[in-house]
Amino acid sequence: xxxxxxxxxxxxxxxxxxxxxxxxxxxxxxxxxxxxxxxxxxxxxxxxxxxxxxxxxxxxxxxxxxxxxxxxxxxxxxxxxxxxxxxxxxxxxxxxxxxxxxxxxxxxxxxxxxx
Amino acid sequence: xxxxxxxxxxxxxxxxxxxxxxxxxxxxxxxxxxxxxxxxxxxxxxxxxxxxxxxxxxxxxxxxxxxxxxxxxxxxxxxxxxxxxxxxxxxxxxxxxxxxxxxxxxxxxxxxx
Numbered sequence: 001x002x003x004x005x006x007x008x009x010x011x012x013x014x015x016x017x018x019x020x021x022x023x024x025x026x027x028x029x030x031x032x033x034x035x036x037x038x039x040x041x042x043x044x045x046x047x048x049x050x051x052x053x054x055x056x057x058x059x060x061x062x063x064x065x066x067x068x069x070x071x072x073x074x075x076x077x078x079x080x081x082x083x084x085x086x087x088x089x090x091x092x093x094x095x096x097x098x099x100x101x102x103x104x105x106x107x108x109x110x111x112x113x114x115x
Numbered sequence: 116x117x118x119x120x121x122x123x124x125x126x127x128x129x130x131x132x133x134x135x136x137x138x139x140x141x142x143x144x145x146x147x148x149x150x151x152x153x154x155x156x157x158x159x160x161x162x163x164x165x166x167x168x169x170x171x172x173x174x175x176x177x178x179x180x181x182x183x184x185x186x187x188x189x190x191x192x193x194x195x196x197x198x199x200x201x202x203x204x205x206x207x208x209x210x211x212x213x214x215x216x217x218x219x220x221x222x223x224x225x226x227x228x
Contacts, residue, residue, distance in 0.1 A: 004157075006157075009155070042221070043203075043221050043222040044219065044221055045205065045207075045219035047216045047217075050216070091157060091158065100163065100165065100171065101146055101165075101209055101211070101215075102148065102160050102163055102173065103148075103158075103160075103207075103217060104160075105150075105157040105158040105159070106157050107155055107156060107157040108157050
């Protein structure tokens, strides 16, 4: 079974700083997908970024980028020029390439951006 | 925009009651999911469905059942609510193709007293 671990329960940075959230996972599969989801206080889960394991290039979406290290089974999220609206719970998630398309989530990291 | 709607945002029920949590999606998605969210545990999958009348157990199905009679609707049933089922429940749907985004409802915070 796959597992996802987020070792930082809480983080706090000043507005405009760069912050990196950590995620490690365990799987025996070679092909899979990784995601970062954001859950603001409104509780609405929003997809931030996704990575396909067979792609070596790290995914980027505006201020959000990932550092995908397949051999180390690491998938960190970097937020540049952080904004107050980035305050949220962030969840790392894994999905197998084949079979049921269910997501396996990490424990979450609560990120607070301070003015 | 895809919309996933959960019938209640907050719910308070008594121990032993039968509880229905309803979820409706409007984008003809194949897959629907029920997750439970608890602090420090993240989201854990209770049940999912990949077609009408089809269902599979997730990681924590004990004490729950589901129903999917129509493609757009996926119900989570607590047969006899217990206090350890007090939690946030999130419904999600996805199109049924790989690497696609799952869309979530706004969550139901259930308290069992």
